């Protein structure tokens with residue numbers, strides 16, 4: 001059975017990739033992921049804020065050394081060269097993952113400033129990453145900015161990065177665009193080698209007793225795959241050379257199979273691995289293989305995109321066509337008259 005898939009120009013042994021999370025922070029867990037079938041790993045994101053905060057803290061520390069602590073004597077103070085910032089730690093870990101694993105290692109970056117994105121992306125490339133995922137976690141909350149301006153910011157960033165680094169770039173995208181297909185096509189033209197649909201935006205909740213905001217990280221459910229499934233099906237085969245990754249809500253082999261049928265090149269997993277551990281990866285992979293045997297498919301290419309807008313008899317079903325019939329199919333609870 002041939003499970004190989006091409007993703008961001010890399011040949012992967014199968015389509016399952018653990019998405020960005022703390023799971024790669026321990027080399028032993030990363031190794032377990034590989035042993036259980038992970039075809040590549042995506043590191044947790046390097047956050048530009050963390051690098052900047054540390055640099056500022058270091059600058060304050062050095063200033064104080066000259067003034068506030070002058071009387072204490074130099075032996076009391078740590079040596080500057082022992083200071084390993086967030087960036088150095090990230091790059092060190094990336095190098096160690098590369099030494100430990102045989103599968104590709106994809107780094108992830110969450111920048112704030114244009115210069116920060118570029119500087120850190122260059123360092124990540126030099127440290128040996130096989131590809132770079134851009135975690136653009138941006139909520140367009142400023143009502144003065146139009147959708148077109150926000151899109152242009154994404155595209156400028158991609159153009160700039162493309163001119164500075166050679167490794168493949170994957171854009172982890174929000175679903176909040178008014179013309180999603182258009183921005184994906186524009187991202188490809190600006191230099192993205194792939195997109196991951198979709199970044200999961202955490203919604204702040206309100207504590208009605210404390211009258212304040214509360215943030216809770218809730219694990220995803222399989223229902224969250226449906227939004228990406230629709231867009232994968234619509235985009236499959238439409239943008240030449242662009243890899244499609246599905247991220248969010250994959251908990252079972254069935255979830256993964258559906259996303260591949262819609263057109264995904266790879267399926268990312270996070271919550272399921274955090275909840276059940278790396279061995280769950282092997283179970284999902286086995287489930288895909290069992291289903292392929294049952295269906296008589298010999299390779300992933302045999303069925304990828306088989307239920308996409310290019311192949312189903314009525315592609316409009318992915319758009320609005322069945323909206324009314326879905327509403328009509330609703331049956332109310334016993335005793336509720338509608």
Ligand SMILES: Cc1cc2nc3c(=O)[nH]c(=O)nc-3n(C[C@H](O)[C@H](O)[C@H](O)COP(=O)(O)O)c2cc1C
Nearest residue numbers: 019020021044045135200220248249250269270271
């Ligand atoms: C604890 C935790 C940490 C995460 N850290 C990152 C991160 O550093 N960068 C990133 O792009 N996504 C991060 N994510 C998001 C995941 O990569 C993934 O996109 C999201 O959880 C949806 O996938 P899932 O339904 O399989 O969990 C994190 C998710 C969790 C639960």
